[in-house]
Amino acid sequence: MSWFRRPSRPADPLLAELADALAPDRVRNDGAQRSLTSHDASVFDGGVSGPVCFPTTTEEVQAIMRIAERHGRAVVPRGAGTGLAGGAIPLGAPVVVCTGKMNNVIQIDLENRIAWVEPGVINLDLSKQLRPKGFHFAPDPSSQQVCTLGGNVANNSGGPHCLAYGVTDAHVLALEVVLPDGQVARLGGLEDEPDGLDLRGAFVGSEGTLGIATKIAVRLTPNPPAVRTMLLSFSSVRDAAQTVSDVIAAGVVPAALEVMDQRMVTAIEAYVGAGYPTDAAAVLLAEVEGLEAGVDIDVAHIERIGRANHATDVRLAGSDAERAALWKGRKTAFGAVAQIAPDYYLHDTVVPRAKLADVLEQVYEIVDRHDVLVLNVFHAGDGNLHPLLVFDAREEGTLERVHAAGAEILRASLEAGGVLSGEHGIGVEKQQYMEELFTAADLDHQNRLRQAFDPACRANPGKVLPMGHSCADIQALRAVPTGVWG
Amino acid sequence: MSTLASTDATIADFAAAVGETEPVAVRGGGTRWRLGGALTGSARIVEAPKGIVDYQPAEMIVTVRAGTSTADLHRALAEHGQTCALPERGGTVGGAVVVGENRLDRMGRGSVRDAVLQVRYVSADGEVVTGGGPVVKNVTGFNIPKLMTGSLGTLGLLAEVVLRTNPAPPVQRWLRAESVDPRDLRDIVLRPGAVLWDGTSSWILVEGHAPDVDAEIERLAARADITTAAGPPELPPHRWRLSPSDASQADRVVEGEFVASIGVGTVWATTAQPVREPDPVAAQIADRMKHLFDPTGRLNPGRSTWT
Missing domain, CATH: 3.30.465.10 (Uridine Diphospho-n-acetylenolpyruvylglucosamine Reductase; domain 3)
Known part of the structure; x- marks a missing residue:
């Protein structure tokens, strides 16, 4: 029956050319597929996806670019769609290029x-x-x-x-x-x-x-021959954050330094039972790797610094299984929050490491004022904060409070000498904040970099740079070409 | 307003000196002055501002003006047991960044391009522009620091940079080995600072905690005939840029005497590397970049990053 299901050559010229260049079954324009590709893993409203292509070769990607250009369409690349800043959200019904089949x-x-x-x-x-x-x-x-x-x-x-x-x-x-x-x-x-x-x-x-x-x-x-994973418990988040700052200052370069606060630990324990202490205000997951003798020196050093910062417990994973359990807790953190509330908004800012404790205190104060719940799990060693605001979007006014709290968290990070994003990117999420970090001249130069690669602004337009600094005609992105419906 | 947007009087003075018209170039220590071709025409020569603006050892970052000598920077870092990816071969911080050559012990100290967290430069139209940020992890906007590193001052004239610093290893030992495949040395040691090879002898920089260094040396001794060395061998003047696999057969690839950096790919040789043809499409992007950043071609006229 497969011959029967094979899609025929579409009547729409754009779709027909794409189908000719790839294969009819690797160019999708059905509502289900376009709905899937209209958003990413962020809380932001989806866009409008045009045809969705699944190329398998560089030549096919070239063909898609040329066809899209002839038809005046933008092109948006898409991987797994796990982005949290809206970077893959298609604006203005672009051709979406899913790279999933180029997986060799x-x-x-x-x-x-x-x-x-x-x-x-x-x-x-x-x-x-x-x-x-x-x-x-x-x-x-x-x-x-x-x-x-x-x-x-x-x-x-x-x-x-x-x-x-x-x-x-x-x-x-x-x-x-x-x-x-x-x-x-x-x-x-x-x-x-x-x-x-x-x-x-x-x-x-x-x-x-x-x-x-x-x-x-x-x-x-x-792969390092020796790995040691430790869990340090603290009776305050400030002590955990200070330990991180002190470890960095001491010249120890651990492989990872992750902090989780009590609410996060409680959620993780209820979800996977990683063996974290739920009575601690915060835990610090520290990993060092390298050669046998050196990792033990580093472990002793981190323990000393932790104890000096009033660590209530310092545990060293005694086996690979125990190590794996400690990491399983950290790695399933975002799954664990689903039990608390149906929706979450994961923030991502970076602050100088010496300011971690101060900014975290501000984060708690901000969310309290906006009556929002926060869980913290973050890459402390890089100063990369990830306040996770959990909520139920069905409750009226909640999303507004979440966004207001988020905006204040961003500003607190900037005031501490930090930046808008450590790893999630700007996408559509933080465009409007770029002017608070950069001058008009700074943004103009970023746009020049962009134009050197893409003079016509056809690759993922309407992202990263704020309106007025981007070469993209944002108005055009809001409009949808004739013949395309959301 | 964030601290990024602020600019100080020293940088404003530098911007005024650069001006808005006429060809202009910055001269640092002049250690790589001929790189990228000689200046053409009558470019005015200006000097970048000097001085360490802010050094926070606990934060592992340093804000330093481009005209500061790398020697002064390294002296300040060493007082706190730190170092950074910039080479210690004389010259200025700005020069080291826009040239972008890595240290001999690049495997241990990292690359210049990964160390530059923030740049502040004067644009072709005389404005002060900031890219990147003063933190160790940052994906806020387009990566202007990467573009400036290795740009030979053709896109903007560096005034100040924020650099990542590293803790200096507690122990470093240079060893020399004869008649052994240098690639084996690299594989035996987990994180060597450098592995060098001149076609006959090999040198390896072993570093880390003292007991780890002792254990690595023991492992090396079991596999090769090693002796303590005072330091690396003397390096010939020309720099070849090869892949690591080509560098480990430098005896067949490189003309004349050489010292190859195994696992890195850089080779120092008595002859110059033949000019490589750039990828034509990448060259188009680079040309557009130059035109967009410096439409009248006034910054370091005659210099090109492709030669």
């Missing part, structure tokens, strides 16, 4: 300690392939079981273990990208200092606004 690990090159991968490869799948060979891919975002490496490149993704190893940018050496005009560029290289401007560095973290990465050379990190 092309080459694992141990001599150069790199792997060439396609953008649809799932983050954790790559590390699973590499582990037996003695390596892994260091960035480990919370969504690593589903998120794609193309998405990691677009968002310059982080994760707990980026404290010691750096975020995605430090692990991407070279890229093959298809520009919005359909040309293919090779950015970066396997050399340590490739010739020319660092266009690779400009591309990583550009949230899909410069083109689509079709091949990615990622750095392989050797």
Whole structure:
């Protein structure tokens, strides 16, 4: 019966050309598919998706770009759709390019300690392939079981273990990208200092606004022979935050330093039972890795600093199983909150590490004033805060209170000398705050960077830069082309 | 308003010196003055402001003006047991950033491009522009610091940078090994600071906590004939940029005498590396970038990042 189900050549010229270039079953325009691709994992309203394409080769991505250009449509790349800032939300019925079918690990090159991968490869799948060979891919975002490496490149993704190893940018050496005009560029290289401007560095973290990465050379990190995971308990969040600041100040570089507050710990314990103490005001999950003797020195050092900051308990995971349980708690944190309220808004700001305790106190004060519930679980070692506001959107006025509290949290972070985002990006979420961090000249230069790749502003328009500083005609994005319905 | 938007009088003076018209270039220490080609025409030479603005050892970041000598910066960091990815070969901080050459012990200290957290520069139209931010993790907007690192001052003239610092390793030991595949040395040691090879001898920088260093040396001794070395070998003057796999066969790839950085790819040689053809589409992007940032071509005229 498969012949019967094969979609016929569509009448719409855009769809017909896309179907000819790919295959009819890899160009979807049905309501269900377009509804799926109209939003990401954020709380923001979905956009309007145009045709949804599933290319399998660089040439197909080139064809999509050229066809979209001929039809005056924008193009929005999409990985797994796990973004939290609305970066993949299609505005103005663009052609959506899902990279999920480009999921081959092309080459694992141990001599150069790199792997060439396609953008649809799932983050954790790559590390699973590499582990037996003695390596892994260091960035480990919370969504690593589903998120794609193309998405990691677009968002310059982080994760707990980026404290010691750096975020995605430090692990991407070279890229093959298809520009919005359909040309293919090779950015970066396997050399340590490739010739020319660092266009690779400009591309990583550009949230899909410069083109689509079709091949990615990622750095392989050797698996450490020794790992120690500790859990320190505190009777105040301030003590936990101060411990983090003091550990960094002492010159110890742990692999991860994650703090969870009591409400978060309670939710996690009810959900997976990771063995966290629910009577502590905060816990600090610290991991050090390296060689046998050194990790023990670091563990002793962290314990001393924790005790000096009134740690009520310091526990060292005694087995791999215990280690895994401690991490399972941290990694399932976002699943755990679903039991508390149906909706959540996960924030993402960075502050100087010495200001962690002060800003957290402000966060608690802000949410109390707006009558919103907050749970905190965050990459403390990087100063990367993740206040998680939980709520029920069906209750009238709740979403407004959540947004008002969120805006104040952002401003408190900026006032402490911080920035708007540590790993989620700007997307549509924080565009309007960019002018509070940057001057008009700063934003103008960011827009120039963008235009050098995409002079016509056709790649994921309407994101990152605020209206008035972006080359995109925002008005046009709100309108929907004739023949397309939401 | 955040602290990013503020600008101080020193930077304003620098912006005034750069002005809004006429060709202009910044000269730092002049250690890489010929890189990217000679200046053409009659570019006015200006100097970037000097001085460490703010150093917070506990935060592992330092705000430093571009004209500061790298020696002064490293001296200040060393007082707190810290270092950074910028090389210690003389010259200025701004020069080191816009040249973007990594240290010999790059595997241990990281790369310059990963160390530059924030840049403040004077644009072609004389404005002070800030990109990035003064924190260690940041995805707020487009990555202007990456664009400026290695740009040879062709897109903007650096006034000030915020750099990530690193704790200096507690122990560092240079060792020398004969007749051994240098790639094996790199594989034996978990995180060497550097592995160098001149075609015959190898040098390895082992670093970390003292007992780990001792254990690594023991592992090395079991596999190779090693002796303590005073430091790295002398490096020939020309820098070749190769992939790590090409660098580990530098004896076949590179003309003349050489020292190859194994696992990194950089090779220092007595001859210059032949000019590489840039990727044509990347070159188009770079040309557009130059035109958008410097429409009249007044910044470091004649310099190109492709040569």
